[in-house]
Amino acid sequence: MADTRTITVTVNGRVCSREVETRLTLADFLRHELNLTGTHVGCEHGVCGACTVLVGGVSARACLMLAVQCDGREVATVESLADGDELNPLQQAFRDNHGLQCGFCTPGILMTLTEFLRDHPDPGEAEVRDVLSGNLCRCTGYQAIVAATLDAAKRMRGGA
Amino acid sequence: MVATGFGASVKRKEDPAFLQGKGQFVDDIHLPGMLHAAFARSPYAHARVGRIDKAAALAVPGVHTVITYADLPESVRRQTLPLLVPHPAIKQAYMPYALAKDEACYAGEPVACVIADSRYIAEDAAQLVAVEYEPLPAANDCRAALEPGAPLAHAGAESNVAARFPVKVGDAERAFVTAAHVFRERIHQHRGGAFFMECRGAVACYEAPAQSYLLYVSSQGSHRLKRCMLDMFELGDHQVRVVAPDVGGGFGPKGSFYPEYVNVAVASRLTNRPVKWIEDRRENFLATHQERDQYWDVEIAVDAGAKIIGVRGQLIHETGAYVPWGIVLPWITATTVPGPYVIPNFKLEVVSVFTNKIQTTPVRGAGRPEAVVTMERLMDRVARELKLDRAGVRARNFIRPEQMPYNVGIIFRDGRPVTYDSGDYPACQAAALATADYEEFPRRQAEARGSGRYLGIGISNAVEATGLGPYEGATVRVATSGKIVVYTGAAPQGQSHKTTLAQIAADQLGVDYDDVTVVTSDTAGISLGIGSFAARTAVNAGSSVHLAAREVADKAKKIAAGMMECMEDDLELADGCVRLKSAPDVRKSLREIAVKSIGMPGFSMAGGLPPGLEHTAYFTPERSVYSNGTHVAEVEVDIETGAVKIVRYTVAHDCGRVINPMIVDGQVVGGVAHGVGNALYERLVYDDNAQPVSTNFGEYLLPLATDVPHVDLVHLETPSPLNPLGMKGAGEGGTIPAIAAIISAVENALAPFGVTIAEAPITPQRIVELLGPAALGRTA
Amino acid sequence: MKPAPFVYHDPRTVAEACDLLATRENARVLAGGQSLMPMMNFRYAMPDHLIDLNRVDELAYLRCEGEVLRVGAMTRQRDLEFSPEVGKRCPVLREALSHVGHRQTRNRGTLGGSLCHLDPSAELVNVAALLGGTLHVVSKGGARDIPFAEFAVAYMTTSLQPDELLAGATLPLPARGRGHAFAEFARRHGDFAIVACSALIGLDRDGRIADAAVALSGLGHAPVRPASIERALRGEKPGAAAFKAAAAEAGGFDAVADAYVTAAYRRHLARVLVYRALEQASMRALEAGNG
Structure with missing residues (x-):
């Protein structure tokens, strides 16, 4: 049986709860569970930096974190930068x-x-x-x- | 109104979406019910593939099917992937099947395809596909593969020779007899890769009611891909549509046709669900085409005044396991050797060799950087031996502008004689040297040496065939909404075609570039296309857009003239309207004209015009147009560690008339960075069994922001006479001369130690080896 | 490249973590994840149980106490990097950290993770060897201290038992007036070094070297403290002659080779970097004495 957990993550100010497999990376959680596809996956081994997001205000590789590690935390992605269609x-x-x-x-x-x-x-x-x-x-x-x-x-x- | 047409550095239309994370790359496509693919790949560089047991993989919950060669449709089993560019010189045309049939010829060749609810599950199951492999001896190095008794890359092959052909001008043998000086160089150039940030990927959606396939592929051209699919599946034209969504870099290898694309289509049909495959970075290292392994053994003959009499020698080119692009790469290499220099006699024996490594196909520069390294090494050698200034030796051998058009005397891959259309090579080098402050360099060098620092400078020149045929096309349509759409087969991967092609259309239609939407690389948008590679899009697609938009403008005037009861010649297009030149307030909007153009049921078309405010044009260039450039690199070498730092970098380049200078600058500077990687960092190491060792970004070193220098740019603009807007290609010119310039600079820095360099990339370790005891520096 | 399935545990206390480690087969401990997560994504590491320490708050601490620095295993590299006390009392550590990966990886990466991953040329491993730290290890059965010199037993292999957890380290702070240096050669900024050499130099009143500590990594599976070099430097005037002798000694050490780097080049770099580290550390010691 797959090991799953229900997590609640505040992403770009929005509270999101999902049941996820514990092995799901933060990058895949953002992209495929929340459909926030702005965070890109370029190497999945922490070198290219395409998946960089802010976790608790601090930059991190989303491919090197598990979604479960963000339970109860705040994540900001590229989708948070613009104000509507107004670029920052x-x-x-x-x-x-x-x-x-x-x-x-x-x-x-x-x-x-x-x-x-x-x-x-x-x-x-x-x-x-x-x-x-x-x-x-x-x-x-x-x-x-x-x-x-x-x-x-x-x-x-x-x-x- | 701010000019937004040809020549304006307008902001890119692509950017707002990308900057907000709203791009639509292939992995961003989510379709209902979509399944995910992962591949079981050969762990051996060369092996016989025996029985495959799928049971354990199929037993994993969430797995829908496992496809092996035996499960493929009959037409796909019968055919290998198509050889895109056949040529009579190809002796053995080995191409892979969609899944290995009974032999795997490189580590990473797909053997089985697992389809599951998620990529995670698909990977779990792919590990459980049990394949009986019988390892075979592997051909690892293209030079060794030519030795008698070398392991064969393909069991049962007559040899490892894929193709053999000569390239000739004049009579090299006779020329060498009369030469005052002959110098010989043996040069090795190592393979590297494209390493675009977005790996390859595809989504296939079989639509059962229509019995047709929709494929989204991160590619450099949908139309050729569609043709490959039609052939493999033996389908009608209406049964396949291929779309390239946003593409995160291509640089050549995304222009090839790969087995994974066939497999996702097969899987979608079998499961009746959309199927996605996203290449991961490990697969990218194993299974995406690479380039540049070549061994050269060449001689140059010069007269007493250092004028070139001839160049001759042998080129051993590694094609890897298969020949998807035939002999395109070595052919381009061979024909690029002469570059901007007058070489009356030239002879190169070229042999393309199979090994058990992933195949080599064009990567940014496409065989040209190798040729430039070789030619510029020879020029440096002449200067060194004859104690002449390196720039001076080049200057005395340049083709002069008054010799244009200049027939080099050899046949290019397009079958036409290599004929340079235009360019001023002496002026280009002079401009680069002036900006690089070349004249003052000896002083800088001497000063640095005084404090134990070693500076070097290197120059390289290149001429690049760009804008290759056969054609690209564009449909320019003013819809009845008044909105303008351009459809083209061009397939951008960062080159900004949605902006530049809009600029060209806007000029003809009297609108702002923001009013033009460009739809690229969708086979449903335009019937024929080639795609974006070989620095061909500005020339081919740009000219097509120009021609089509001009026709649309003419038609709009014809229709408007009828509506307004005036003469066409009295009309002009501006502000989205056709208006009277003499009374701009008297006008018809493009919307009104477009509505008129489609007619009304039951009424004849006015004026006998064909319907629709649209036109499709295919620009078919008569031959290539030639861009050129000079690079000057200045480096500092730490002789104790071998570290190379590029301290100054200058590019002078000429790509004809420029659509958008800001975008061209970006292309050139980005190209230089790729060359920096090839010159100093990027090495794909394979072990003796052709097993890839460098399969991650920790070991394969792409240049970082701390490695790439600031580039000073100088633009020259010699319009090409061969297309209506005078354009030439700009996408690869930044890369092509860079490697040669950098290794020349390193050699120059190490001149006090008598070090010569005959390889690329040049690593710190190798520099220390070449320096020998001198590298002990202060520790001696 | 997706991790294989595992059962995830996120204990809140060291005791819970030790209990899990003692009772679960094929378990791996997850710290900052900057090395283990890539290995799991590549499926080079496929643990059945993943014990995540990121919520064990008691493992994240950083204190200067007298002449030692006490650091928790889960203290982030960024916290070491930005600590004013570390900068002041142990600048060689700060300098080493500037070479560790990139900002985004130091934000997550931890001291304990780096030490336990034990890459032969990791900067933090080198500095731990230089300072001669003590590692504090806990398990369900109890606790023990391991001198850092006894931590590495083979290539990327520590002397931790399967049920043991690195809880923290005590690093002796360099005595006042010591000049420091951290010299490394990596292909690019942020890469693991090919060879790295750190040094601490103390001068006596005559300006001679009173004590020297040198840590050299990248030659073998773990950093070495070359006693022959440290001993020979004592009593010498800092200068080219002493540095050359030390460099020549380093150039004679055994070194490993891999697909990218030859043993000869590693030895050569050891020689060059020893010289550079000693030169810079001596200069700083001199400045400290004059200042």
């Missing part, structure tokens, strides 16, 4: 600077940077590259992502 400053800076091409790694990068810019409102390029080293992108060569991040930081500080 980070998203807008990505669009303005061509910080994405195929868009697959983008959600994980946005969540990594959401945490990073919250804690480092005025980063330098080296710090941005350092934090981005936890996310793989095969399209952009990172240059436009770095530019977008610095631009977003400026906007968020009110300097735009």
Whole structure:
């Protein structure tokens, strides 16, 4: 018999209860149980960072957590960033600077940077590259992502 | 109004959805009742496949069926997967079955397909499929595979030779006799992969009432995939529809046809349920095509003034287990060797060799980076031996702009002579050198050496055939809602076609690019298509959109002229209307015209025009158009660890007229990053039995944000005369010269130690080996 | 790549966890999950029971007490990284942490998880060897301490018994005035090192090396504290001659090879990194003495 549990997770402010198999990863829970398909799965071994979400406000690989571990906790995904269809400053800076091409790694990068810019409102390029080293992108060569991040930081500080 | 048409760096239409997590990638498709597939794959690089016992797998609760070769429909059992590009030079055309029949020829070849309620259960059961394997000796290395007595990659084959062919210009043998200098290089280039962030995947939905299949595949072209499906299943044109949803990177390998796609279709038919298969990253390492294993043995002959007289040699190319793309890769490689240089005599003996590894097919650059590495290694060698400046040696051998169009003298894969349409190679190199501050480099280098640091600079030039035929098409339609839709077979994977093609259409139709929706890669949208690879979409699809939109504009004027009782020539398209040039307020909206264009029941069409405000155009280029570029890499090498840091990187490139400069910049910079990986990081290690060792991202190293340099870009714009908008391809030019430039820079940095480099990638360990005692540095 | 089925347990106390560990066959302990979860996704690890320690609050603590640092097994790497006390009293640990994976993995990864996974060149394993820590192990039957030097028994294999759980570690803090260094060579930022060398150097009043601690990892299944090097450094003037001698010694150690890295290159890196670590640690010791 499959080992299951009923869990309650607050995802993007919404309380969600589901009965899940205990081996279900957080990434698959978000994508396939809650249909929040913005969180992408790129390697399932914690390297590519495409599945990065915030758990309790802290970035984590959703492929390396089990859904049951989030019982009673808060999770934020890429779907939480925009206000309706209004892009937030980070998203807008990505669009303005061509910080994405195929868009697959983008959600994980946005969540990594959401945490990073919250804690480092005025980063330098080296710090941005350092934090981005936890996310793989095969399209952009990172240059436009770095530019977008610095631009977003400026906007968020009110300097735009 | 802000211009949003051709040439404007407008924001991408794709972005708002992607940035909000609202993209629709294949794994985002959820259909009611959907089942999930997992594969049992050969653990051996080469083995005879015997009895398969499915009982334990079938007994797992939640498993619906287990498919083996014997369970496939008759037409699928009878045929192997199609060889996409046949060629008479192919001696042995081995291709795989949808599931291994009696022999598995690479580790990871699919042997059985398990269908279950979830992927988790499918994987549980796939482990329980009991297959009797009899391991066979494996061919591991393409050079060794040519030796007498080498293990055969396919049991019963006459040899491991897949194809053998020469590429020739002039008379190389005679030229070498007269040469002042002849230099020989043996170069090894190692395989790498595409490693798009979204693995492959497919959803198949058999619709019993219509006896038809709907397939969503993360691919680089739906139409060829549909044709493969029609052939494999022996179906009518109406029975298969293939759609590529959002695709998370492709870089070549998603343009191939794979066995998994056949299996999900079979499974959907058997279970009468939608079936999804999402490649996981381990499968991606095992079963997605790779590229670039080549051994070169080449000589260059130059006169006393370092002018090239000839190049000759042998290229051993590894095709892996099968030949899905025939000899496309080695052919492109061979024909790319001359590049921007005048090479009056050229002879390359090419042999394509089977091994028991996953097959090699085009990966960003498609055989070209290898050719450029070889040619640029030779140019550096000439400069070193003759004590000349490396840029100078290149400059004196360039094809001059006044020689355009320039016939290189060889035949390209499209069957036409390689004829460069346009380009200014000396200007391109000069621009790159100026931006890279090449002239001042010796001072920087000397200064660094003074403090024990080793800087090096490297240059490489490339000319790339882009915009290959046969065609791409576009249907431009103004619906009766007034909304404009473009349907095309082009299949973007990040290249922004939904933006750039909209820009082209908008220009002709007098609308904002936001008013144009581009529907890509759906076989129900347009009847013929090829897909997006080989830097071909701007030229082929872009020109088609331009031609079709122009026809639609003309038709709109004709209809409007009838409605407004005026002359067509007095009309123009602007603001979503056709209006009088002299009195812009006198107008008909595209909506009104579109409604008029479809006619009314019982009434004849006005003016004898065919119905519909739409047109389909297929642009069929007469031959390739040639982009070119120069890369200059500046590196610092830590001689004690062998670490290489790229400290400065410059690209000058010419891809003709540019639709959207922001997007082209992104393509070029991203391409460089791929080249950085191939030059310094990416190694797919196989053991002696051809067993893959690098099967995760901890061991196969993709370049990170901390590894890829900032790239300084210089644009040159030589319009192509071969298409209406003067465009050339831009998707691969960032990658093609990068490897050569970087390894040249590393060699230059290590020049004081007499180190020469004849391989890519070059790793820190290898650099330390090449340095020998010099690597002891301060610890000596 | 989905984990095989298991029965999940999330005890709230150490006692509960030990009880589970003592009574369940083929059980694995889950800490931060940054190593075990990938192994389970690849199905390299297929435990029947997974005992998740993430809700055992008593295992997450971080205290500087006198001359030692007490760290719970479930203390996150990020908490060590951001601790001002660690930064001040044990900067070599902070420096080592900057090489551990990436921000998202340090947010979850724990000290105990890293030590028990025992990757031969893991940075935290190296620093534990350098500081000469003691590991506190508990089981249903009781508790015992293991000197870190006796923790590794083979490649990625600890001396923990199947029913034992790592509860925490006590790490001696470097004495005041010690200069530190953490030098490693990894292919990319955040990768496991190929070879890493950490060092602590104390100088006497004459500016000679009074004591030296060196931990070298990546050569074998666990880090080594090369006694020959540490001994030889004592009484030497910090400078090229002493560093070279130490480097040459390190270059002569045995090393393992794998599909990617030769033994010769590991030895070479050991030589280079020993030199660099000693140089930097000595410089910092000198600065500390002058400051």
